[in-house]
Structures are given as structure tokens and as C-alpha cells.
Amino acid sequence: MNSPSPQPPAPTPIAFIGGGNMARSLIGGLVARGVQGDSIRVAEPVEAARTALAADFGITTFATGAEAVDGAGVWVLAVKPQVLRQVCETLAPQAREQRPLVISIAAGITSAQIARWLGGDDGTATSIVRCMPNTPAMLGAGVTGLFATPGVDVPGRAQAEELLSSAGKTVWIDDEAKMDAVTAVSGSGPAYVFLLAEAMEEAAKHQGLPDDAARSLVLQTVLGAARMLTESDEPPAELRRRVTSPGGTTQAAIETFETGGLRELVDQAIANATERGRQLSAAND
Structure with a gap:
């Protein structure tokens, strides 16, 4: 009599701390890829948002981060930079015990800061991947930059990349x-x-085009x-060159842009946005 085939291990739960737009985008991408809703947890303090998340994705929601991360192997920190320190320090005892893979999408907050806030006085860190997605992620058309601390192993990097590539x-x-x-x-x-689209639309109206036509164009x-x-x-410069005929209308516009700096x-x-990111890190330390 054949013995039953061993069952594959249950997927490691993923806990999202914060259930805002970016978290919803990632959760939606994961569910669309076949990740079971019962392996995704979300901590969200607003009851209406928790109800909507559970209804839309069939996931488990909690009012507190401590409940959501209990037993989760991956934590996604999806809260505003201004509150991340408080969130991390609250979860520090569980981080030291569970040693999860931590993925942060908070702008301007360094991995060293997160490690210190989660690790307590000795600074011991869980494995941390810092990332920056953008809003087209809500359409599955985003791009995310990722940085991994040395403590993140190859499977951890692959896990983070799979999650963000959703x-x-x-x-x-x-x-x-x-x-x-x-x-x-x-x-x-x-x-x-x-902003460019907004300016182009306004300029089109100034040239007498109807509002609906300006917007569509x-x-x-x-x-x-x-x-x-x-x-x-082809690089952008070559594509631009191909549509810029000498002495034509496009050249007149491009020369105006160039002359205007x-x-x-x-x-x-x-450069200013980059510096603001550094300032956010210092302000929240």
C-alpha cells in the first residue's frame, strides 16, 4: 500500500503593517498571482479599512501590529515615515524573537534606523529590505527600487523581489x-x-482647443x-530626434524648452527631492 505523498509546507504568512493604497496594491498583486488570502495578514487601525480589505481580498485583518505579525515570517512596513519608529519599537520584542524578513516602503528611513528600532539597545537586526515603489503599482505598472542589508540571504532577496514584482x-x-x-x-x-500633462492641457486650451479635446489629446x-x-x-534622445524635424513645429517647441533651462x-x-529624503531620515531618527 502506497504511503500518502507528503504535503508541501504551508506558505509563510506575510504581515502588512498598514493597509493604505500601496499595501492594497501589493496585496492585490499577490492574490492575483495565486497567494492564498489566509496567508496574508494586515494590521490597520481604521475599522472601515479593515472591513474593506477583508471583503476585497479574503485576507485576515487586525487592529494592531502585534496581532498581525505573530508567527509571520515576512513583515511589510507600509506606514508613513513619521510613525515608523513608534511602530517598530512596539514590535521590537517580537522582531527579536521571530527574526522575520522585514520589507520597508517608508521613504527616507534607512535600514540602520529600522534595525535599531526593531533590535533594541543591542542593535541586533532582522533581515531588512528597503524599497521604494511608486503609485503606478496600483495598476500593476509600477517600478520598485530595492536595497538589501547584508543579512538578507538569497531566498530572502528572492522573496522580497517576488512580493514587489507583483x-x-x-x-x-x-x-x-x-x-x-x-x-x-x-x-x-x-x-x-x-505636472507636464497638466501644463500641456492648459496650453492646449489657451490655443483654443475645447476642454475635452485638449484632455484626450x-x-x-x-x-x-x-x-x-x-x-x-532606443534611448529617449534618439526617439526625440526622430520626431524633431529641422525647422519644424517640434523643433520650435524643443528649442523653447532648452532655452528655458x-x-x-x-x-x-x-536633487532637491533627493535631499528631502535625507532630511526625512534625520528628522525621524
């Missing part, structure tokens, strides 16, 4: 000091595109240009 592409960063630049470029980047242009950038092997303005904007 919301889009992932890019590993070897130097944590560059994570503030990741935040400035991609984390904040969608707002730059939205701008939105489809941004969408089409983004697809050309992502689906072509667009490149220098973008460079300074991203």
Missing part, C-alpha cells in the same frame, strides 16, 4: 545611499509626468510616448 518591475540598488535618488526619480516621478500622447519608450530599444530645472528638482 506591482511591476523591480531594480536592485547596491548602495543604500542611492535610495534617496530612487525616491526622487521614480517614487516622486509620476507627479512630474502629471494630451492623455493619449503621454500614453503613446510612454509605450514607445518602454517598448523600443528645462534640463537644469529637472536636475535641480530631482
Whole structure:
């Protein structure tokens, strides 16, 4: 008589601390990939949000982080940077006992800070992956920069990448000091595109186009240009060159941007956003 086949081990529970938009995006991506809802836990203090999460994804929700992380092998810190220290210090005893893989999406908070807040006075750390997704993750079209501390092993890196790739592409960063630049470029980047679209739409109206036509023309242009950038092997400069005929309308516009210092303005904007990330770290230490 054949003995029954051994059952595969149950998946390690994943605990999300915070149930906001980014957490919802990641949870939705995980569920869409076949991760069972009963292996996902969320700590969310707002009762209405807990009810919605449970109804939408079939997951288990809790009012406190301590309940959610109990027995969970992966913790996703999805709260605002301003409250992360308090959250971590509350969970420190469980972190020292459970030694989870900790994934933080808090902008400007370093892995050393998280390790200290979770590890207590001796500074002992759980394995920490710091990451910065962006809002297109809510559509599964995001990009996330990730940095892993030396204590994260190969399976841990793979686990973090699998989780974050549920919301889009992932890019590993070897130097944590560059994570503030990741935040400035991609984390904040969608707002730059939205600002350009806003300005283009207003300019189109100033040229006499009806509101609905201006909006449709701008939105489809941004969408089409983004697809050309992502689906072509050519760099942005070459794609721009191909649509800029000498003496034509596009050249007139590009020369205006260049004369106005667009490149220098973008460079300074991203530098300022990067510096703001460093300031957030210092302010919350």
C-alpha cells in the first residue's frame, strides 16, 4: 500500500503593517498571482479599512501590529515615515524573537534606523529590505527600487523581489545611499509626468482647443510616448530626434524648452527631492 505523498509546507504568512493604497496594491498583486488570502495578514487601525480589505481580498485583518505579525515570517512596513519608529519599537520584542524578513516602503528611513528600532539597545537586526515603489503599482505598472542589508540571504532577496514584482518591475540598488535618488526619480516621478500633462492641457486650451479635446489629446500622447519608450530599444534622445524635424513645429517647441533651462530645472528638482529624503531620515531618527 502506497504511503500518502507528503504535503508541501504551508506558505509563510506575510504581515502588512498598514493597509493604505500601496499595501492594497501589493496585496492585490499577490492574490492575483495565486497567494492564498489566509496567508496574508494586515494590521490597520481604521475599522472601515479593515472591513474593506477583508471583503476585497479574503485576507485576515487586525487592529494592531502585534496581532498581525505573530508567527509571520515576512513583515511589510507600509506606514508613513513619521510613525515608523513608534511602530517598530512596539514590535521590537517580537522582531527579536521571530527574526522575520522585514520589507520597508517608508521613504527616507534607512535600514540602520529600522534595525535599531526593531533590535533594541543591542542593535541586533532582522533581515531588512528597503524599497521604494511608486503609485503606478496600483495598476500593476509600477517600478520598485530595492536595497538589501547584508543579512538578507538569497531566498530572502528572492522573496522580497517576488512580493514587489507583483506591482511591476523591480531594480536592485547596491548602495543604500542611492535610495534617496530612487525616491526622487521614480517614487516622486509620476507627479512630474502629471505636472507636464497638466501644463500641456492648459496650453492646449489657451490655443483654443475645447476642454475635452485638449484632455484626450494630451492623455493619449503621454500614453503613446510612454509605450514607445518602454517598448523600443532606443534611448529617449534618439526617439526625440526622430520626431524633431529641422525647422519644424517640434523643433520650435524643443528649442523653447532648452532655452528655458528645462534640463537644469529637472536636475535641480530631482536633487532637491533627493535631499528631502535625507532630511526625512534625520528628522525621524
